[in-house]
Amino acid sequence: MSATHRPTLRVHSIEDLAALIPYLLGFHPHDSLVLVSVEDTTNRIRTAVRLDLPPADAPSADLDMDAVLRRAVAVLDEGVSISAVLAGYGPVGRVEPTVTVAGEALHAAGVAVRTALRVADGRVWCLRCTDPPACPSDGIPFEAATNPAAVAAVYAGLVALPDRDALAATLAPVTGPARQRMIAATVAACGLLADVLDAARTDSVAHHDRDNTGDTGEDPHDDPDAVLDSRLGRALQAAARTYLTQLQARYRDGRPADDEHAATVTVLLDLPSLWEFAARATTGEAWQIQMWSDLARRAEPPFTAPAATLLALCALQAGHGALAAMAVDRALAADPQDRFAQLLHQAIATGIDPATVTALLSPTPGTAR
Structure with a gap:
């Protein structure tokens, strides 16, 4: 809800x-x-x-x-x-x-x-x-x-x-065969994302060289924003939003993601625009809490923090302070430098309430990670 x-x-x-x-x-x-x-x-x-x-x-x-x-x-x-x-x-x-x-x-x-x-x-x-x-x-x-x-x-x-x-056990990382399947699926998802980003980087460089002949300015290879703002970069971000929307529909219908879809979304959440898109769509509905709990448990450690912070946002909006605090702890354990997890940790400590969380997420974007 x-x-x-x-x-x-x-x-x-x-x-x-x-x-x-x-x-x-x-x-x-x-x-x-x-x-x-x-x-x-x-x-x-x-x-x-x-x-x-x-x-x-x-x-x-x-x-x-x-x-x-x-x-x-x-x-x-x-x-x-x-x-x-x-x-x-x-x-x-x-x-x-x-x-x-x-x-x-x-x-x-x-x-x-x-x-x-x-x-x-x-x-x-x-x-x-x-x-x-x-x-x-x-x-x-x-x-x-x-x-x-x-x-x-x-x-x-x-x-x-x-x-x-x-309650803490509901966020425990998956183990055994489930973990091994997620490792394999995450490696494949990382390889796919790397290939697309390399292609986008090449596209960005080609456009930069064509439009800036003789320019000795900053190398677009060193500018991740330029890569994501390229033709292929924008297509990647649009595809990522579509992929997440399809995954949300599965969980709304009570159908958890398979390993390939779960791993792909946890990797794609490393894109700041997708994380922000997901954050602005968070609610306190039970299916969303279930979705982000599942993805936080299944994500490989380098990709745990984004899913865990999204779970914290959902939990806060539902009024589940204990679950939100545990989710933030998971995020910070995975990535102590995650800026949004740090902000959430402070917000929970100061007693942020569900209505305030909802107001901060809409209608303007929240704080970028």
């Missing part, structure tokens, strides 16, 4: 909220503190941020609240009045001190805490209860799988994997 057509999910109780949070994150949190920021005027959820609980033998005062505060302040800077819900997942001795520290930090940043919860063993406790009879000491039981909010989330296409490791 696109960021402009995100589902409306209703929360009527703390049980609904406890059941919904895993779908906001993309996985079921454990030993975690989750902050959910909510617009005060519309009651719309803006962001969901997860932190590890401090170890049992560590003071909660050492809790690193930087990530939470950056996201809170980023929303406040947009002129949006927000408040927060804090949900701790784990034993009471670790959750309650952590929630207290987090609440104090948010208050100092000008963010009110609507409510604070603890979730464990299929029960939810309200930590700031104003109606004791409604807050039993043994918590309120809830069934996450059948809760109406969770059912609505599943119907809307949201997923909650068992834990964060399970």
